[in-house]
Amino acid sequence: MPRIRFTNLFAERIGGVNSVDVPAATVESALRALTDRHPSLMPLVWRDGALNPVMVLFLNDRQLASAEIGTPVGPGDELDIVSAVEGG
Amino acid sequence: MRTSFNGSRSEPGAVAYARATVDLASRDVRIEDVPCRNLEDVLGGFGRSFQILAERTITHAFTPENPLIVNTGVLTASNVTTGLRTYFSAYSPLKVSNKGLPAAMWSAGSCKFGPKLKWTGLDEVILEGRADAPVYLVIRAGEQGPQISFEPAGDLLGLTCHEKIMWLKNRYADAHFAAIGPAGEHYEDCYMASVALSTENQLRSGDDKCRWAGRGGMGAIMGYKRVLAIVAQAPDKIAKLKPEIRDINKAVTSGPGSRKFREKDKGGLGGTWSNYEPLEKFHFVPQNNFRPAGDGKPELMFRDNVQPDFFVKAESCFRCGINCHKNVYEKNADGTRGAFLAKFDYEPVNLLSTNLGMHDPRKAAALIALVDRLGMDNISLGTTISYVMDYNERHPDAPILNGATFGDFDKARELVEGAGTGRFPEVGRGVKRLSESLGETGYAMHCKGLEFPAYQPDTNPGYPWAIAGGHMSMATYMAVALEGNTSLEYWATLITTRGLYFVRDDLLGLCKFAGVTGDHVVEALMQEAGIEVTTAELLAAVRRAFMRALWLERKQGYERSDYTLPSEVFDRPNPNLGVPPFVTREFFSELSDRVWAVFDPEIDEIATGVKA
Numbered sequence: 044m045p046r047i048r049f050t051n052l053f054a055e056r057i058g059g060v061n062s063v064d065v066p067a068a069t070v071e072s073a074l075r076a077l078t079d080r081h082p083s084l085m086p087l088v089w090r091d092g093a094l095n096p097v098m099v100l101f102l103n104d105r106q107l108a109s110a111e112i113g114t115p116v117g118p119g120d121e122l123d124i125v126s127a128v129e130g131g
Numbered sequence: 132m133r134t135s136f137n138g139s140r141s142e143p144g145a146v147a148y149a150r151a152t153v154d155l156a157s158r159d160v161r162i163e164d165v166p167c168r169n170l171e172d173v174l175g176g177f178g179r180s181f182q183i184l185a186e187r188t189i190t191h192a193f194t195p196e197n198p199l200i201v202n203t204g205v206l207t208a209s210n211v212t213t214g215l216r217t218y219f220s221a222y223s224p225l226k227v228s229n230k231g232l233p234a235a236m237w238s239a240g241s242c243k244f245g246p247k248l249k250w251t252g253l254d255e256v257i258l259e260g261r262a263d264a265p266v267y268l269v270i271r272a273g274e275q276g277p278q279i280s281f282e283p284a285g286d287l288l289g290l291t292c293h294e295k296i297m298w299l300k301n302r303y304a305d306a307h308f309a310a311i312g313p314a315g316e317h318y319e320d321c322y323m324a325s326v327a328l329s330t331e332n333q334l335r336s337g338d339d340k341c342r343w344a345g346r347g348g349m350g351a352i353m354g355y356k357r358v359l360a361i362v363a364q365a366p367d368k369i370a371k372l373k374p375e376i377r378d379i380n381k382a383v384t385s386g387p388g389s390r391k392f393r394e395k396d397k398g399g400l401g402g403t404w405s406n407y408e409p410l411e412k413f414h415f416v417p418q419n420n421f422r423p424a425g426d427g428k429p430e431l432m433f434r435d436n437v438q439p440d441f442f443v444k445a446e447s448c449f450r451c452g453i454n455c456h457k458n459v460y461e462k463n464a465d466g467t468r469g470a471f472l473a474k475f476d477y478e479p480v481n482l483l484s485t486n487l488g489m490h491d492p493r494k495a496a497a498l499i500a501l502v503d504r505l506g507m508d509n510i511s512l513g514t515t516i517s518y519v520m521d522y523n524e525r526h527p528d529a530p531i532l533n534g535a536t537f538g539d540f541d542k543a544r545e546l547v548e549g550a551g552t553g554r555f556p557e558v559g560r561g562v563k564r565l566s567e568s569l570g571e572t573g574y575a576m577h578c579k580g581l582e583f584p585a586y587q588p589d590t591n592p593g594y595p596w597a598i599a600g601g602h603m604s605m606a607t608y609m610a611v612a613l614e615g616n617t618s619l620e621y622w623a624t625l626i627t628t629r630g631l632y633f634v635r636d637d638l639l640g641l642c643k644f645a646g647v648t649g650d651h652v653v654e655a656l657m658q659e660a661g662i663e664v665t666t667a668e669l670l671a672a673v674r675r676a677f678m679r680a681l682w683l684e685r686k687q688g689y690e691r692s693d694y695t696l697p698s699e700v701f702d703r704p705n706p707n708l709g710v711p712p713f714v715t716r717e718f719f720s721e722l723s724d725r726v727w728a729v730f731d732p733e734i735d736e737i738a739t740g741v742k743a
Contacts, residue, residue, distance in 0.1 A: 090615060095614075104398040128609045129391040130603070
């Protein structure tokens with residue numbers, strides 16, 4: 044199963060968990076599985092049915108364009124979802 | 132820190148920290164081990180310093196009784212990545228209640244000064260009173276423990292922060308430095324003076340690359356005390372890296388939490404400077420005193436648009452693998468790196484260019500570098516100058532100061548120089564006082580005396596509950612961009628739960644922006660300090676520290692009317708923002724009711740504990 048990793052922004056809503064393994068064949072279905080399991084993450088991941096425009100995806104360290112959400116994933120893949128805005 | 136656990140590894144009383152109390156007037160120094168009273172004491176940072184401040188009755192920031200507390204977190208100088216924080220805490224000259232009383236404040240800075248301080252054998256230094264002449268302090272690791280000496284600082288007077296640090300570097304080997312600039316020396320006229328911390332890169336390269344404890348005027352307090360610099364001299368005492376910590380560091384530096392700050396070719400997004408792009412999608416990038424025009428001009432400062440004309444190098448604090456410093460250099464004709472210009476972070480770039488009506492990276496670099504040389508907080512200064520420009524645009528027949536208006540670089544530079552050298556105290560004392568003196572407070576972008584960072588107040592009704600700066604102590608400043616939720620229920624929950632835990636790392640000694648997970652913190656406390664706490668206990672301590680800060684505000688005269696937003700947020704909604712205006716007076720009033728309904732009982736509990 045691919046693993047989805049995320050930041051504290053996500054983790055603090057689901058009991059401190061920072062990664063979730065989900066059964067999925069594509070990036071999009073992995074994210075759907077994530078939010079099906081943790082509905083509190085819905086507003087962070089999706090906006091009007093599409094990927095939240097403030098979120099950025101990395102698949103095995105490669106940044107994905109939003110159009111690549113259909114990219115296949117498999118066991119051992121790591122998908123990171125991170126916010127494009129952060130203070131500092 | 133010294134521990135004497137007897138069975139339980141979670142008993143605060145079994146932990147003692149090393150404190151030096153320095154009487155600047157008499158030059159008496161007392162060094163002692165202080166037993167911890169609670170978990171906040173153990174963790175350190177503002178969790179400890181605010182308990183000390185709570186014991187004082189201070190009615191004016193510039194008084195000998197107002198201490199300047201320089202301390203560290205329990206993980207400062209540990210092997211945990213980003214464990215580099217130093218905290219400066221005092222009653223602030225800038226953050227004041229409407230009754231005029233100074234509020235407790237802390238400001239944090241990274242790099243190697245904190246570890247060096249800890250390696251002298253001290254966890255905390257309290258500067259009491261006021262020296263009778265300018266001095267700098269030298270804290271050394273002696274054979275019998277830490278030693279503190281006073282040195283005359285006449286040669287340092289008038290030097291910039293960087294010049295002071297390099298002067299000291301030439302006299303003290305294996306040391307790091309905290310210094311104020313001309314702004315701190317002119318503390319009476321510049322309440323937003325900051326404290327510069329030396330960096331390894333700076334000492335090696337000779338470039339002006341300080342890190343900053345910027346917010347709340349801690350440099351002004353240091354200037355009042357006539358302490359121009361502090362030297363922390365000790366050999367590095369880096370413990371052997373444990374495999375558990377190595378794993379945590381790997382997760383931090385290569386995991387999702389730090390991607391925002393890493394370079395694109397390192398699997399990152401390029402640092403906070405790259406906030407421009409996602410925020411501009413919603414027209415949330417402040418322009419012309421927090422009044423986005425929706426005209427696309429912020430795009431001129433996008434990193435991808437600026438980078439071709441410069442050489443941008445990602446550099447780092449001591450031993451940090453994230454490389455979040457996006458240092459901008461001249462680019463030579465052959466494409467190689469030229470002279471260092473400035474470090475580009477979103478906050479200073481925005482507040483000293485786009486929000487002043489300027490869209491030229493070279494001018495932004497010039498102003499950022501000048502603010503750094505003089506030793507001021509670029510957030511407070513940029514936001515005060517944008518107010519001046521706004522005022523002058525509204526009053527073309529009766530402008531104030533030098534008549535600066537949006538886009539006028541030369542006059543902006545003049546205001547910066549004047550604020551940092553005492554010539555323009557109207558600017559140096561911050562936007563709250565300036566706007567009140569002019570009788571036009573509605574577009575003065577601050578809460579409780581602290582100027583806003585580069586996030587729109589129209590999108591952040593959580594600003595009033597930030598306890599030490601709007602983007603450092605309340606994680607609500609980008610919530611609308613992140614989730615687009617403008618419901619009362621969402622905002623009340625966000626402020627009273629997730630928003631306030633943002634200050635966790637301001638106790639621990641870590642950089643909050645690196646995204647160290649809760650599990651990793653708990654593991655690191657066990658491995659590096661031998662302290663056993665649960666996540667729930669840790670968060671409870673953070674929450675108590677936050678509530679103590681709110682109680683301290685109440686103690687200093689803050690009333691419900693202090694917790695508000697600039698009135699133009701309510702009265703002059705901006706149609707250019709990418710969300711419909713939602714922060715109405717009715718919304719904010721209801722939100723306040725809900726927030727205080729949660730906070731008030733907890734603050735009362737803190738008050739009861741203090742009285743007991």
